[in-house]
Amino acid sequence: MASITIRNLDETAKRRLRERAARNGRSMEEEARLLIQELPVSRDADSNGATDGNERLHVALEEERSSGNSFAVNDYPAAGKRILLIIGGGIAAYKCLDLIRRLRERRVEVRAIMTKAAQEFITPLSVGALSAQKVFTDLFDREDEQDVGHIRLAREADLVLVAPATADLMAKMANGLVDDLASAVLLATRAPVVVAPAMNPAMWDHPATRRNLAVLKADGIRIEGPAKGEMAESGESGTGRMVDPMILVDLIGDLLDDRPKPLAGKRAVVTSGPTHETIDPVRYIANRSSGKQGHAIAAALAALGAEVILVSGPVTIPVPRDVALVEVESAREMLRAVEAALPAEIAVMVAAVADFRIARESSQKIKKNKRTTRQPLELIENPDILKTIGHHKRRPSLVVGFAAETENLVKNAQAKLESKGADWIIANDVSLSSGVRGGVMGGDRNSISLLTRTGISKWPEMSKLEVARRLAEAIVESLSTSRVEV
């Protein structure tokens, strides 16, 4: 079997491995060996291009993570906190039983309120048995009013989670209606509120639900999901499934994590998305960048406490939480916004900047019957933002760029590392033959190699979110003076 150097693993992998090893009473090396041996053959080296021991271990840890088995049970940031879970009336209510179990094993206290409709799907008895708490069901319960009234229930929660949130519950919340215990608590609470919707796709798409959703978001409520997939109704599928309980466990951990963040006090500027270069009032030059990778990196840096300025070209994806968004169109606007964000400790230039723009933008729509349209459009070079920042007098201490390549990946990326004055280049195979499921441009997955001044490491194919998390952790490690050794 290939050799494993645990020291070279990123922080997340080390932490996961350490927890697993501690749980099983084994050394980290032993645990790593077993994990790789358990890796199913179909997910082994060949399908991921993971040929070395560390890469295979990453694949194994990734597998475990996506199956929901390796989250930090002993080191959960929300341990000791109190969650008030409001269970709405939908078939997905059964998922709350697993959710309660997972939160409880992470030492979270879970109090539950069940709406009347929820009790048609699961019973207060099972919810009470799993939460080891009285389950609250009625607004006008004399005993409860003397004991734990709705105001106290609202106040004593560190976070309120509504799952599954039906269209009806969301409508009530958006309009401040109160006709039962759940809606009374939701109006009375000052704790952060997370809503995990679940409903039929047609209900989710309905303009009324869209309106309510916009109101809830504007009120600062965090919406998680719904996910795409098969519906309970036979033969139906679409967007409307409640997200997996582990996603909620993870989110709650993030939201209630009050431990000091490793990038607190550091500023990061991230570029993302395409640029649009105007031809005339109705036309522009663009590219296929979706902004998914850049936005995910901005979110991952913010989650680790950095003050993030996200300079983005036109995209249609949501703005990540806790980042300051600066919207731009052209490369020149992007450069101005990036320079205005300096000084910063970290710069990650992910945007697919147009290399050229039109020499003379037309102030009028170019007509096809005019002779001018037959003449080729003259292009001039745009400023290179990464190169400018890499050689800037206020250069951030860590400058990271991407290299989108369709051939000679490493050679071209190495040349960019030099010419652009970057510390790291993330080499990205964007060719259609990259083998990445769904393609890199516009897709959700990525396959990258990280080039530094001292070497190169190839990462296995993973989601863009995971690339972002791992990159953010690598940034923490490179900026910190004390390295964590295992």
Ligand code: CTP
């Ligand atoms: N970049 C930039 N400004 C530009 C062009 C690129 O900041 N005008 C940045 C990108 O955000 C990325 C890196 O430079 O971090 C490399 O971009 P890429 O498109 O791969 O390369 P180019 O520099 O455009 O070179 P080429 O098109 O020849 O591959």
